[in-house]
Amino acid sequence: MIVRIRVPSVGAFIGLALVLSASPAAADPAPAAAAPRPNVLIVTLDTLRADRLGAYGSKRGLTPHLDGFAARSAVFTRAFAQATTTLPSHADILLGLAPPAHGVHDNLHFVVRPEFVTLAEHLAGHGYATGAFIGGFPLVSYFGLDQGFSTYDDAFAPAASPGRPADVQSGERRAGEVWSSAKEWLAGRASPWFLWIHFYDAHEPYDPPEPYKTRFRAVPYDGEVAYADAVFGEVLREIADRGLEGSTLVVCVADHGESLGEHDETSHGFVAYNPALWVPCLIHVPGLAPRVVARNVSHLDLYPTICDALGLEPPARLQGRSLLPLLRGRDLPDRPIYFESLAPYYNMGWAPLRGLIDGSTKFIDSPRPEVYDLGRDFGETDDRSGDGAVPALRAKLAKMDRALAFPESAGAERAADRAAIEKLKSLGYVAGRPGPRRTEFRPEDAVAALLPFHNRAAEALALHKAGKTPEAIALLREVLSARKNVGAAYLNLAAIFRDQGRLPAAVAVLQTGLEAMPENYDLYFQRLNDLFEAGEFEAVLRDFDPQAFPQTGFDPVIWNCVGLAQWKAGRTDEALASLARALEIDGAFALTYHNRGTVRLGLFQRTRQPDERSLAVADFRRAVALDPGYGAAYFSLGVAYLQGNEPGPAVDNLDRALALDPALDEAHFFLGSAHLRMGHRALACEHLTKYRATRTYERLPPAAKKAVEDLLAGCPPRK
Ligand SMILES: [Zn+2]
Numbered sequence: 001m002i003v004r005i006r007v008p009s010v011g012a013f014i015g016l017a018l019v020l021s022a023s024p025a026a027a028d029p030a031p032a033a034a035a036p037r038p039n040v041l042i043v044t045l046d047t048l049r050a051d052r053l054g055a056y057g058s059k060r061g062l063t064p065h066l067d068g069f070a071a072r073s074a075v076f077t078r079a080f081a082q083a084t085t086t087l088p089s090h091a092d093i094l095l096g097l098a099p100p101a102h103g104v105h106d107n108l109h110f111v112v113r114p115e116f117v118t119l120a121e122h123l124a125g126h127g128y129a130t131g132a133f134i135g136g137f138p139l140v141s142y143f144g145l146d147q148g149f150s151t152y153d154d155a156f157a158p159a160a161s162p163g164r165p166a167d168v169q170s171g172e173r174r175a176g177e178v179w180s181s182a183k184e185w186l187a188g189r190a191s192p193w194f195l196w197i198h199f200y201d202a203h204e205p206y207d208p209p210e211p212y213k214t215r216f217r218a219v220p221y222d223g224e225v226a227y228a229d230a231v232f233g234e235v236l237r238e239i240a241d242r243g244l245e246g247s248t249l250v251v252c253v254a255d256h257g258e259s260l261g262e263h264d265e266t267s268h269g270f271v272a273y274n275p276a277l278w279v280p281c282l283i284h285v286p287g288l289a290p291r292v293v294a295r296n297v298s299h300l301d302l303y304p305t306i307c308d309a310l311g312l313e314p315p316a317r318l319q320g321r322s323l324l325p326l327l328r329g330r331d332l333p334d335r336p337i338y339f340e341s342l343a344p345y346y347n348m349g350w351a352p353l354r355g356l357i358d359g360s361t362k363f364i365d366s367p368r369p370e371v372y373d374l375g376r377d378f379g380e381t382d383d384r385s386g387d388g389a390v391p392a393l394r395a396k397l398a399k400m401d402r403a404l405a406f407p408e409s410a411g412a413e414r415a416a417d418r419a420a421i422e423k424l425k426s427l428g429y430v431a432g433r434p435g436p437r438r439t440e441f442r443p444e445d446a447v448a449a450l451l452p453f454h455n456r457a458a459e460a461l462a463l464h465k466a467g468k469t470p471e472a473i474a475l476l477r478e479v480l481s482a483r484k485n486v487g488a489a490y491l492n493l494a495a496i497f498r499d500q501g502r503l504p505a506a507v508a509v510l511q512t513g514l515e516a517m518p519e520n521y522d523l524y525f526q527r528l529n530d531l532f533e534a535g536e537f538e539a540v541l542r543d544f545d546p547q548a549f550p551q552t553g554f555d556p557v558i559w560n561c562v563g564l565a566q567w568k569a570g571r572t573d574e575a576l577a578s579l580a581r582a583l584e585i586d587g588a589f590a591l592t593y594h595n596r597g598t599v600r601l602g603l604f605q606r607t608r609q610p611d612e613r614s615l616a617v618a619d620f621r622r623a624v625a626l627d628p629g630y631g632a633a634y635f636s637l638g639v640a641y642l643q644g645n646e647p648g649p650a651v652d653n654l655d656r657a658l659a660l661d662p663a664l665d666e667a668h669f670f671l672g673s674a675h676l677r678m679g680h681r682a683l684a685c686e687h688l689t690k691y692r693a694t695r696t697y698e699r700l701p702p703a704a705k706k707a708v709e710d711l712l713a714g715c716p717p718r719k
Pocket residue numbers: 046047085086087203255256
């Protein structure tokens with residue numbers, strides 16, 4: 001690949017204050033304290049392919065502001081991510097540690113441990129004001145990267161919109177919104193400050209705002225890139241307008257790239273070829289001349305480089321190295337770079353994928369190893385693994401992995417959270433809970449071997465959604481006849497059968513999947529769910545084994561399902577215990593509060609024990625407090641009040657339920673009853689008349705219909 005850089009005019013960098021010439025890293029021994037330390041701005045552009053920048057050879061004209069910035073910066077033409085997803089890559093950048101050290105290997109199953117000294121903590125310790133402004137869910141403070149930031153702004157679109165449950169908040173916000181918050185933080189801020197801005201726009205789903213949406217209708221990814229570039233331009237303009245250009249160190253880097261269909265990968269997070277691993281990396285140190293640097297560098301090098309440029313001693317144990325010599329025009333030898341892509345391993349039980357880049361050699365280790373010569377084959381089309389180099393490269397990688405690993409890194413793993421799984425799925429990630437970890441893998445378990453089949457399984461679901469269900473089913477059958485270990489193919493085929501109302505067929509497919517992949521928790525879980533939906537409650541209870549999968553211990557959803565099956569099977573005490581277990585695991589699970597309230601209300605109807613009704617009311621109230629958009633829970637709360645002879649609160653909650661979800665037909669019946677009890681005859685008649693017009697009414701047994709007719713008898717005749 002030919003990299004073209006515009007040669008900047010001398011005028012572009014004349015007049016920049018040489019603030020850094022007094023830093024200890026420079027030859028000049030003057031104390032660093034004499035000059036105020038520069039500000040530090042890191043802009044991470046999520047999912048940005050290097051080859052979309054003009055500064056990296058693109059002719060698409062998407063990035064005038066990044067290119068203008070590149071013209072006065074050091075442009076690293078061989079910068080690589082060491083991970084292929086957002087959280088691990090940002091941990092690499094902000095901790096200066098590789099994944100084997102910090103232990104964060106995907107976006108779901110890990111948190112950043114507190115014992116590491118983040119760049120924010122380090123700079124805060126040297127008097128920096130620290131602020132972070134986040135654009136995407138994988139970086140919310142919950143995952144631990146907020147350490148050291150006095151402001152960590154990860155607030156996304158408010159949840160309180162009608163009909164939208166509280167925990168399905170937007171997983172991202174646009175660059176413009178991120179920047180407007182950051183700009184407020186910057187207003188009147190005394191130097192030195194450290195500001196990290198994260199733009200998530202280029203990440204799926206590709207949906208740029210206008211005018212980019214129209215202009216890039218054919219390639220919406222490019223539209224997102226152009227939009228992010230425009231906002232980046234606003235950031236630079238603000239720095240310049242504040243007169244801070246000469247005193248602000250700026251790093252602009254992508255966390256990983258995007259494959260856009262190359263090497264069978266549509267987005268990122270599976271394989272580790274260069275479209276996903278090669279990142280744009282621009283560093284501007286005030287006072288240093290722009291240049292192009294072709295050495296291999298990685299995310300780990302940013303932290304020590306910033307420390308070096310500021311004249312600060314880096315914390316112990318950082319794993320990268322300062323690039324300041326390269327920024328000053330000197331050379332450094334290449335160092336091997338470790339990388340990994342382990343999300344498929346942690347989410348789906350596929351073979352682990354690790355590798356290294358050493359000079360121009362790239363080694364991708366898996367049960368199907370690959371070797372490329374990046375010097376002449378940067379596009380990785382000519383696999384040289386047959387040349388005999390694999391054993392030595394494998395030994396080198398294993399040694400590297402051991403040298404990078406910290407003993408405490410295993411502590412970064414924790415149980416995947418229900419809400420996080422839902423959110424990541426909404427952002428297009430495969431977010432699963434694989435079964436017991438396998439240790440033996442065959443070549444057909446390699447990510448590169450499984451990905452094309454996984455893609456076809458996803459394609460089939462899209463066909464089904466587009467109304468081409470027979471084609472979708474045929475495609476999935478084809479995938480499954482070629483490969484027995486594609487979990488998504490079983491899950492998607494079962495989903496189609498479920499949509500068609502063919503629950504026994506769905507259960508049978510999942511059963512076949514489990515026989516081929518007994519370690520796959522998603523198949524096990526979905527099968528129990530479908531058995532429940534099919535009304536096979538005893539089968540759910542017979543097949544549920546709390547010891548079979550460790551995931552059961554931290555999955556509230558399966559306990560919710562089992563609890564309902566126990567209830568339906570008449571085992572109320574066991575049901576209450578299972579639902580309590582679900583709530584122990586996840587105390588913010590509105591659905592389970594609603595279910596437990598329903599069980600308790602059923603108990604009240606049977607036993608007439610007033611305590612049971614009060615407990616049901618408490619559960620329903622908890623459900624609506626957790627999720628103010630939960631119409632069905634307001635409905636249940638209204639019914640529970642009515643059964644306690646409290647028609648006033650019953651009406652309030654039933655009205656609310658109907659406002660949130662007009663499809664809750666039966667609310668009209670209960671509203672009619674409540675209004676009758678309050679003497680509101682006209683309102684009662686109105687609701688009962690509406691109820692008589694619903695489909696739910698149509699399906700009532702004759703005796704129940706008669707009860708409604710009797711209530712309606714006293715109403716004025718319909719017009
Ligand atoms: Zn990312």
